[in-house]
Structures are given as structure tokens and as C-alpha cells.
Amino acid sequence: MNNISQAIPFLGSRNPKAALITLVVLVLTAPLFAGLFGNTWVRILDFALLYILLAIGLNLVVGFAGLLDLGYIAFYAVGAYTWAFLASPHFGLHLPFYVVLPVGAAFAALAGIALGFPTLRLRGDYLAIVTLGFGEIIRIFMNNLTHPVNITNGPQGIDQIDGMTIPLVGLELNRGLQVTDDFKISSLFLYYYVFLAFVVLAVILVKRLQVSRIGRAWAAIRDDELAAKAIGINTRNLKLLAFAMGATFGGVAGGLFGAFQGFVSPESFTLMESIAILTMIVFGGMGNLAGVIVGALALSFLPEVLRHIALPIQQALFGKVYLDPEVLRMLLLSLAMILMMLMKPAGLIPAQSRYSRADLLGDKEARHDQAA
Amino acid sequence: MIKLLEARGIGKRFGGLRALTEVSLTINKGEVYGLIGPNGAGKTTFFNVLTGAYTPEDGEFVFNGSELPLGKPDRIVNRGIARTFQNIRLFREMTALENVMAGHFIRTKTGLLGVLLQTRHTREEEKLTTERAYELLKYVGIERHARTLSRNLSYGDQRRLEIARALATEPRLLALDEPAAGMNATETSQLRTLIETIRSDGTTVLLIEHDVKLVMGLCDRVAVLDFGKKIAEDVPAEVQRNPAVIEAYLGGAHHAAH
Ligand SMILES: Nc1ncnc2c1ncn2[C@@H]1O[C@H](COP(=O)(O)OP(=O)(O)O)[C@@H](O)[C@H]1O
Ligand SMILES: [Mg+2]
Numbered sequence: 001m002n003n004i005s006q007a008i009p010f011l012g013s014r015n016p017k018a019a020l021i022t023l024v025v026l027v028l029t030a031p032l033f034a035g036l037f038g039n040t041w042v043r044i045l046d047f048a049l050l051y052i053l054l055a056i057g058l059n060l061v062v063g064f065a066g067l068l069d070l071g072y073i074a075f076y077a078v079g080a081y082t083w084a085f086l087a088s089p090h091f092g093l094h095l096p097f098y099v100v101l102p103v104g105a106a107f108a109a110l111a112g113i114a115l116g117f118p119t120l121r122l123r124g125d126y127l128a129i130v131t132l133g134f135g136e137i138i139r140i141f142m143n144n145l146t147h148p149v150n151i152t153n154g155p156q157g158i159d160q161i162d163g164m165t166i167p168l169v170g171l172e173l174n175r176g177l178q179v180t181d182d183f184k185i186s187s188l189f190l191y192y193y194v195f196l197a198f199v200v201l202a203v204i205l206v207k208r209l210q211v212s213r214i215g216r217a218w219a220a221i222r223d224d225e226l227a228a229k230a231i232g233i234n235t236r237n238l239k240l241l242a243f244a245m246g247a248t249f250g251g252v253a254g255g256l257f258g259a260f261q262g263f264v265s266p267e268s269f270t271l272m273e274s275i276a277i278l279t280m281i282v283f284g285g286m287g288n289l290a291g292v293i294v295g296a297l298a299l300s301f302l303p304e305v306l307r308h309i310a311l312p313i314q315q316a317l318f319g320k321v322y323l324d325p326e327v328l329r330m331l332l333l334s335l336a337m338i339l340m341m342l343m344k345p346a347g348l349i350p351a352q353s354r355y356s357r358a359d360l361l362g363d364k365e366a367r368h369d370q371a372a
Numbered sequence: 373m374i375k376l377l378e379a380r381g382i383g384k385r386f387g388g389l390r391a392l393t394e395v396s397l398t399i400n401k402g403e404v405y406g407l408i409g410p411n412g413a414g415k416t417t418f419f420n421v422l423t424g425a426y427t428p429e430d431g432e433f434v435f436n437g438s439e440l441p442l443g444k445p446d447r448i449v450n451r452g453i454a455r456t457f458q459n460i461r462l463f464r465e466m467t468a469l470e471n472v473m474a475g476h477f478i479r480t481k482t483g484l485l486g487v488l489l490q491t492r493h494t495r496e497e498e499k500l501t502t503e504r505a506y507e508l509l510k511y512v513g514i515e516r517h518a519r520t521l522s523r524n525l526s527y528g529d530q531r532r533l534e535i536a537r538a539l540a541t542e543p544r545l546l547a548l549d550e551p552a553a554g555m556n557a558t559e560t561s562q563l564r565t566l567i568e569t570i571r572s573d574g575t576t577v578l579l580i581e582h583d584v585k586l587v588m589g590l591c592d593r594v595a596v597l598d599f600g601k602k603i604a605e606d607v608p609a610e611v612q613r614n615p616a617v618i619e620a621y622l623g624g625a626h627h628a629a630h
Pocket of ligand 2: 415416417458
């Protein structure tokens with residue numbers, strides 16, 4: 001968490017406690033501020049959280065283990081379609097989220113291993129090309145698995161997907177929460193806090209992985225695979241684990257996306273999305289959790305801002321829209337990438353990832369420092 | 373004397389090139405065993421084959437009483453063989469401490485669930501790994517750089533860090549590939565002391581080295597490779613007198629090309 005409070009420069013690190021409290025308050029009240037500008041902005045915030053989740057997952061694979069993955073969106077798709085299959089009128093199943101989400105995550109993890117196996121010996125560009133192909137294959141499957149049995153419903157996608165229902169309290173997120181007769185918390189807000197909880201959980205789990213023998217083994221493989229083998233790391237198993245773990249995060253995010261959107265179709269899972277997520281982590285600072293989060297936040301927000309400014313301006317100036325929002329988004333992402341490579345190749349917040357805890361040596365190290 | 377490692381008729385080819393031919397040698401427990409020879413003789417290849425980076429076409433290794441799995445680095449490390457590299461290979465984005473901690477991987481058990489749930493066992497093992505790594509940094513004399521990124525260490529310190537990382541795997545046999553290369557006289561003499569300490573603490577050492585003085589002063593026995601063949605194996609004084617060895621080192625202008 002400390003890492004994240006440092007990530008916000010204006011908070012400064014002189015008073016980490018105050019910075020952390022400010023950050024928590026900011027994050028908790030963000031949808032209220034966004035709501036002032038209209039529900040669209042709350043929705044954008046919700047999506048930003050999903051992108052953060054995706055970026056955290058992809059960073060496990062690319063940033064930690066050093067495996068360039070250009071087909072990451074496939075796992076998001078697997079998670080989303082799993083939700084659609086198990087909780088929609090499409091097959092007439094309406095399973096609860098605590099069943100659907102783990103199943104989606106497990107399918108995604110399996111897909112991750114399926115991608116991992118044939119690519120174990122590949123690195124860099126070659127790996128990127130195979131993973132890119134994998135992402136496309138999954139998308140093409142979603143498009144075409146309609147015969148002889150209609151599984152995916154093709155390009156039309158699957159709609160009327162169940163939203164998320166919190167058990168015990170029976171809170172249906174899609175309906176919002178009626179607090180008093182004339183005060184209702186809209187579903188967009190509820191999803192925000194649910195997504196936030198998932199992001200916080202993801203951050204905690206990834207931090208734990210990073211500072212562990214597993215995180216160190218991944219970093220070792222990334223830094224020097226031959227040396228990693230020479231200290232006895234089973235690189236095959238650890239790479240597969242990285243693919244599976246990264247995919248799990250993608251699968252969970254996908255499930256949440258399906259529930260939130262209520263509709264999935266292959267269109268949402270294009271190569272461009274994979275590239276967008278990769279751009280987010282490179283932009284923010286690969287391998288570094290704070291950087292990845294800031295990158296995802298910035299690059300999911302900026303295009304929307306741009307869209308809201310550029311469309312009316314185009315309308316006003318030319319009477320029609322020349323640059324489609326999606327084109328604008330890609331333009332912005334490319335521009336961000338180019339500027340970053342030129343000015344700060346290590347990303348907005350360059351990696352300061354530690355793979356060990358600072359406090360475990362305690363006085364031992366301190367004593368030495370005094371002696372030296 | 374108890375045999376620790378026995379290489380039997382090891383052969384390795386790279387296309388048409390026979391990098392190792394019928395190499396047999398025996399290393400005893402507790403000794404420092406030198407492996408010397410002109411550049412390109414096959415010394416590093418022998419290390420690569422021994423540690424599983426390459427699979428030999430012929431021969432076998434018997435280590436501590438049973439055969440080594442060929443071409444399986446992780447299992448070989450697990451059996452107790454660790455190595456360093458002629459061209460230093462550290463994990464550059466990790467600190468010195470973390471490099472050594474990574475070396476402890478094979479001797480720890482925590483699984484994925486343990487890490488995610490941060491069980492008591494996980495936390496204890498992590499603490500142990502951290503402390504052990506720090507002890508090893510002290511052992512090789514670079515503990516003041518514990519929190520320095522390995523890529524920012526001086527050359528000599530990087531060499532020592534690589535040794536500490538190898539020791540973290542708790543080897544019976546430590547294989548060092550030209551550890552003194554690029555070191556100045558002071559660093560070399562410190563390295564010599566370190567290797568002697570390692571040996572006296574019970575780890576057998578296999579040493580590839582060009583520095584003749586270091587080899588002769590440190591090694592109990594020495595094998596000489598030339599063009600992938602073992603041409604001598606004896607105590608240092610005898611090896612130095614061996615005409616075939618003198619011929620290999622002085623006679624061949626063909627070696628200079630490597
Ligand atoms: N991976 C490889 N592919 C092809 N040839 C190699 C490879 N590794 C080593 N060689 C060749 O094998 C011979 C022995 O090399 P090496 O073991 O590095 O020698 P040394 O360590 O004794 O200087 C050299 O001729 C070298 O060019
Ligand atoms: Mg060599």
C-alpha cells in the first residue's frame with residue numbers, strides 16, 4: 001500500500017500515513033465526484049477498475065515473469081463468456097456469482113496453461129506472435145461456435161446476462177440499493193465498490209506473490225533464464241504458473257465485465273484491447289504495481305475525456321464527426337506510447353519492485369550499518 | 373578417499389565440432405579440483421554438461437553414489453551441484469540480497485496457496501530465507517551491499533555475489549567457472565581465501581581457472597583439457613611438469629584464435 005501512496009506525487013512521501021488516508025478517502029469518494037458530472041463518468045470509473053484488474057494480471061506475466069503476451073484479452077473473454085453461459089437465459093442457467101466467478105477463473109487458468117505449454121521455449125518477439133494468434137483464435141471461436149450446437153451465439157453475442165447478487169443480504173447490484181423512499185444508490189455505484197474490493201484483493205495477492213519464493217523465481221526467469229535454471233528453478237512449471245495466475249485475474253475481470261455489462265460479444269475482445277492493456281502497463285511502469293495501476297487509470301480515463309471533448313468540438317466546427325471515438329482512443333494510446341518511449345522509457349513510475357521485505361532482518365542489518 | 377563425482381566417458385558435439393571426447397575424471401569429497409586448459413578446450417562445456425544446461429551424447433555422471441539425470445538442471449541442483457558462470461549472470465533487477473534469496477528457492481517448500489494465504493509456515497520460511505541470504509552475503513564479504521541492485525555492484529562484488537547465490541542452493545559440489553577473471557591482485561587473493569574457507573566448511577570445489585598461480589596454490593588435483601580431451605590429471609606439481617601439458621599451453625598457435 002505504501003508503494004501506492006508514493007505513486008501519487010502530490011501526496012508526497014513526507015507523511016506516508018496522511019498520504020495513505022487521503023488516498024483511501026479519495027478512492028472511496030471518487031464515484032461521488034464522478035457522479036457530479038453524470039452517470040457516464042461513474043460508468044467510466046467502473047471500467048477503469050476493470051482495466052486496473054486486467055493490467056495487474058497482465059503485469060504478472062509480462063512485468064514479473066518477462067513473458068510478452070499479446071493475447072491477454074482472451075482470458076477476459078473466457079471469464080466473460082463463462083459468466084454468460086452460466087448465468088443468462090442463453091442456456092437457461094442462473095448460477096450465483098460465487099460459483100460462476102471461480103469457474104470462469106478456472107477456465108481462464110486452463111486457457112493460460114494451454115497457451116503456456118506450446119510457448120515454453122519461446123521468448124520475446126516469437127512469444128508475442130504466438131500469444132497474439134492465441135488471442136485471435138479465442139475470438140474467432142466466440143464468433144463461430146454456433147454449429148452444430150449454438151454455444152456462443154456468434155457475432156450477436158449473448159445478452160440479458162444476470163447481474164451480480166451479493167448473497168446473505170440478497171443485494172442485487174443491477175437494481176441499485178433503495179436506502180430510503182426517495183434515496184437510491186444506483187447500480188453503477190454498487191459495482192464500483194464491488195470492483196474496488198476485487199482490485200484491493202488483487203493488489204494484496206500480487207504483493208504477496210511478488211515478495212515470495214515464487215515472485216523471486218519469476219523475476220529470476222525474466223532477468224536471466226539460464227541462471228534461473230542453474231539455481232534449480234523449474235522454469236517450465238514457473239512459467240506455466242505465471243500464465244495461469246495472470247489468466248486467472250483476466251478471467252475474474254471478464255466475469256465481472258459480463259455481469260456489469262449484461263451483454264458479451266466477440267467485438268469486446270479484439271487484439272486492440274490486448275494492446276491497450278499492454279500499453280497501460282508499459283505507460284505506467286512495467287513490473288511495478290503502483291505504475292501499472294496509475295497507467296491503467298490514466299489510459300482508461302484519458303480517451304474518455306478526449307471523447308467527451310473532441311466529439312462536441314468536431315460537431316461544432318464541422319457539423320459532423322470525422323474522427324470516430326475508437327480511432328481517437330487508439331491515436332491517444334499510440335501517442336502516449338511514443339511520448340513515453342522518447343521521454344521516460346521506464347514508464348511513468350519506473351519499477352522499484354522489491355522481492356524481499358525490508359523488515360525481516362531488523363536489528364541485524366542495523367547493527368552492521370552502525371559498525372560500518 | 374570418498375568419491376563425490378565421477379564423470380565416465382563424457383562426449384559432447386556441436387555439429388561437426390567435438391567439444392568433449394571421452395572425458396573421464398573423479399573428484400573426491402572435500403578437495404579443490406582444478407580444470408584447466410587453453411581457451412576453447414571444452415572446460416565451460418564440461419560445466420554445462422555437468423549442470424544440465426546441455427545434454428551429452430555419450431557418457432554418464434555418478435554423483436554421491438548414484439547417476440545424475442542428464443539435461444535436467446533443476447534436479448541436478450537439487451542433488452547438490454551448483455555453478456557460477458564465466459560471464460557473470462546475475463538477476464539484474466534484484467538486489468544482492470534477493471539474488472541470494474532466489475538461490476534458496478530449491479531448498480524451500482512454500483507453495484502457491486501458502487503464499488496467497490501468508491500462512492505461518494510461509495512467513496517463517498521467508499524470514500529464514502532472508503536471514504540465510506544475509507548470512508551468505510556476510511560469508512562472501514558483501515553484506516553492506518545487501519540492498520544494492522546487483523547490476524550496480526562492482527565487478528569483484530558481482531563475482532562474489534554469484535558465489536553466494538550458488539551457495540544458497542546448499543551444494544555438495546560448487547563449480548566455479550573462471551571466478552578470478554578480471555579481478556585485480558587484491559581481489560584474487562581474497563577470492564583464494566574465500567575458496568579455502570568454502571572447502572574447509574565441507575563443500576567440494578571444482579574450479580576452472582586461467583590464473584596458473586591460483587590453480588597451483590589452491591587445487592589438490594588438476595585435470596587438463598585440450599581439444600576436448602583430458603590430457604593429464606594429477607597433483608599440480610606433476611601437471612606443471614607434464615610435457616603434454618606444456619605442449620598444449622605453449623605449442624599451439626592454433627589456440628590463439630579462440
Ligand atoms: N553452444 C555452443 N554451440 C557451438 N559451439 C560451442 C558452444 N559452446 C561451446 N562451443 C565450442 O566448443 C568449444 C569449447 O568451448 P568452451 O567449452 O567454451 O571452452 P573453454 O571454456 O575451455 O574455453 C569451443 O570451440 C566453442 O566454440
Ligand atoms: Mg570457458
